[in-house]
Amino acid sequence: MKEQAHFWRHPAVPGTDLLRAHYVTHRFTRHVHDGYAIGVIVDGVEEFDYRGTLHRAGAGELVLVNPDAAHTGHAGAPDGWSYRMLYPSIDLLAGIAAELGAPYATPHFAEQVVRDDAVAALLCRAHRAAELGDALAASTLSRTLFARLLTRHATPRPAPALPGEGMRAVREALEVLHGSLVDPPTLDDLAGAVGARPFALLRAFKRATGLPPHAYLTSLRVRQARRLLQSGVCPAQVAAEVGFTDQAHLTRHFRRIVGVPPAAYQRAAGTYKTGDSLLA
Structure with a gap:
């Protein structure tokens, strides 16, 4: 399968970008995002170093990257990997967390690779709706997705480790x-x-x-x-x-x-x- 990538803005959720891609030889250099990177591996395996720890994410698994967390990304199998990613802003997820009554302002995902079939299926549905430009369905499904992720997998942001x-x-x-x-x-x-x-x-x-x-x-x-x-x-x-x-x-x-x-x-x-x- 040839490498391909499609990047676009969410049609109805401000502060959110989306990516659908298949990579084989492409390597993401170590970098940080000012928001979150949330996605599901559709096929193949992605490997990524996250704050010094190597992770492997296979088909059906969620990838959860926190803001300003240094990470890389590359193929973990000969045929590469395909995935669907959303990049919501801190303000968006913090706002949803506040609506849910969460006791913290900036949500944090303690685990970077998660197996949650229900949330993975919801992510795919939200992503496809956004790709089709169905604003009502895409906004409803995306906000439901983020709320589900926060309630199931978010924790309070850890305190800085430096003096x-x-x-x-x-x-x-x-x-x-x-x-x-x-x-x-x-x-x-x-x-x-x-x-x-x-x-x-x-x-x-x-x-x-x-x-x-x-x-x-x-x-x-x-x-x-x-x-x-x-x-x-x-x-x-x-x-x-x-x-x-x-x-x-x-x-x-x-x-x-x-x-x-x-x-x-x-x-x-x-x-x-x-x-x-x-x-x-």
């Missing part, structure tokens, strides 16, 4: 990186800016985010690139605005994290302009 001073340095380093996408500091300069030693900051940063600062910066650039592409900015200009050397550089990292090239993502967002480069 206070380490978390302070990481928080300030994150602020610096958010403000310097185009011209980021060196590790030494970043450490100096937050009053930490370089190796101590590197160790604390990786422990808190799952990524070293340079890899986190790449995820951050791709995150901002998605926002710009959704607003209609052409990929070449997006590359310059978020700090990639050119459109090819943007495309390479974008596909490793999102699973589709920028032009395909922009078409799904409905902001693609005829004449833009279709660089894959």
